[in-house]
Amino acid sequence: MLEKKVGKLTSRMQKPPVIASAASIVGPKEGKGPLAGYFDQAVDDDLWGEKSWEKAEAKFMREVLAKAVSKASLAMGAVDYAIAGDLMNQCIAASFGLRESNIPFFCVFGACSTMGEAMSLGSILIDGGFAANVACLTSSHFCSAEKQFRFPLELGSQRPPTSQWTVTGAGCVVLSAEGSGPCITGITTGKIVDLGIKDQNNMGAAMAPAAADTIYAHFEDTGLPHDYYDMVVTGDLGEIGHEILDDMLSTNGIRIGSILKDCGMMIFDKKQDVHAGASGCGCSATVFAGYLFDCLKKGKLQRILFVPTGALLSPTSVQQGETIPCIAHAVAIENMIGGNQQ
Amino acid sequence: MQQVFTKDEYRKYVDKISPNSKTARNASRAYVVGGLICVIGQFFLNSFRQMGLDQDISASLTSVVMVFLGVTFTALDLYDGLGKFAGAGSIVPITGFANSIASPAIEYKSEGYVLGIGARMFIIAGPVLVYGISISIIMGIIHYLLRS
Numbered sequence: 001m002l003e004k005k006v007g008k009l010t011s012r013m014q015k016p017p018v019i020a021s022a023a024s025i026v027g028p029k030e031g032k033g034p035l036a037g038y039f040d041q042a043v044d045d046d047l048w049g050e051k052s053w054e055k056a057e058a059k060f061m062r063e064v065l066a067k068a069v070s071k072a073s074l075a076m077g078a079v080d081y082a083i084a085g086d087l088m089n090q091c092i093a094a095s096f097g098l099r100e101s102n103i104p105f106f107c108v109f110g111a112c113s114t115m116g117e118a119m120s121l122g123s124i125l126i127d128g129g130f131a132a133n134v135a136c137l138t139s140s141h142f143c144s145a146e147k148q149f150r151f152p153l154e155l156g157s158q159r160p161p162t163s164q165w166t167v168t169g170a171g172c173v174v175l176s177a178e179g180s181g182p183c184i185t186g187i188t189t190g191k192i193v194d195l196g197i198k199d200q201n202n203m204g205a206a207m208a209p210a211a212a213d214t215i216y217a218h219f220e221d222t223g224l225p226h227d228y229y230d231m232v233v234t235g236d237l238g239e240i241g242h243e244i245l246d247d248m249l250s251t252n253g254i255r256i257g258s259i260l261k262d263c264g265m266m267i268f269d270k271k272q273d274v275h276a277g278a279s280g281c282g283c284s285a286t287v288f289a290g291y292l293f294d295c296l297k298k299g300k301l302q303r304i305l306f307v308p309t310g311a312l313l314s315p316t317s318v319q320q321g322e323t324i325p326c327i328a329h330a331v332a333i334e335n336m337i338g339g340n341q342q
Numbered sequence: 343m344q345q346v347f348t349k350d351e352y353r354k355y356v357d358k359i360s361p362n363s364k365t366a367r368n369a370s371r372a373y374v375v376g377g378l379i380c381v382i383g384q385f386f387l388n389s390f391r392q393m394g395l396d397q398d399i400s401a402s403l404t405s406v407v408m409v410f411l412g413v414t415f416t417a418l419d420l421y422d423g424l425g426k427f428a429g430a431g432s433i434v435p436i437t438g439f440a441n442s443i444a445s446p447a448i449e450y451k452s453e454g455y456v457l458g459i460g461a462r463m464f465i466i467a468g469p470v471l472v473y474g475i476s477i478s479i480i481m482g483i484i485h486y487l488l489r490s
Contacts, residue, residue, distance in 0.1 A: 051452060052452035053452075054452075147449055151445070151466070152445035152446045152448065152449035152450075152466075153422065153445070153448075153449060154416050154419065154421065154422050154441070154444065154445035154448050154449070155422060155425065155441060155442060155445040155446075155466065156416075156421045156422045156423075156424055156425015156426065156428075156432050156433065156438065156441050156445075157422075157425050157426070157429075157433070158363075158368070158425065158426055158429045159426075160363055161360075161361040161362070161363060161364075162360045162361065195347065195349055195352040195353075196349035196350075196352060196353055197352070197353065197356060202356065202360055205356040205360065209347075209352070212343060213343050216343040217343065220343075240356075240359065240360055240361075243359060244355075244356070244359070248346055251346045252343055252346070
């Protein structure tokens, strides 16, 4: 019998892994946003002294890992696994950023849902007894993402109002088997959902059905009351996707509009001209590692359902006229009295 | 989850709730900026004519100057801001064509002079050249046949 599996998509941790530390580094635009005070560092140059956007993004990875591990008062050697991924082809920000880390490395790709995927797998490793400490990290960079998915930066073009702004930044959490702090109590692993949206400038609309599917499955599997969490926070749906998600959940009897939030609507101010909101792996990762983790630590939030959302497209699939398959991974994070030592 | 929409219904629903571009605002900005760029071009054309150059040479020189300006403003990190404001107004004139070649050249410099700048420079302008030149050849043949 599977002892940890609950329902179809959800697993409950028997010994919930503790989030021992979280670190975040962001770019200049994010550093001027409403969450500026919560990030560990905001760099003032998109290149961060490197010669290319890709090298800069790898540096975000390298530095955020070092920060999170040191905040957890661990040596690099004490980290059993690193689970990381990003948006670049072949995930070069993750593998080049962690090249010198000497940590056993799992590379994952979940597009902008990568943080949820990495934290889910990290929890499984720890609860399964395969690791004592796991670092989960991801990054995105506005300039490298534009270069890969859209147009050169200096091209004079207009963005449609449904488009979103890729976050420049990286977030990392260190999960530990022992200690105190907010714990990961369960995970709901998303299925691929594709409702036929082709417009890569409207990814919120493409991803919303995936988020709805995962959140619905989470409540269905666990049987928890819909108001159990203080916040159900999606990754980067933006304004349009957020509205659709709220609508879809309500139609399915989950009326959580007041606690339903989106990282993509938190990190930038409306005045920062980002149209429908923020996106990118770094969006949910930095908002969680910066703002949400702080709220959990200080007790402003006791329980959250963190649901990073990803659009699993590639420039080639878009050019070939494919629709956008999407995914959302939910991670339940709760403050547990006395840590996980129950 | 109970699926609320079929794919078709979902697409229609998304179209309905997604805000459209502000067409009237964008079109008027494009008209003004595109017009101004043309006025600048006309200024150079008239100046070259006044210097006593003939029409063909003046037109070619004007294109050269406008391409130079387009590339310069791209390099100064100004053309993307103009394009964001003006849309088609700064894309359609020859300065926009210059921008579409200069901007990938800047972007892909990190991949080297051959496979970066050399190979990627025409990533946006390439289709314009391919189909522009193809059509002009076809039109030339038609013109030749009709005349003879």
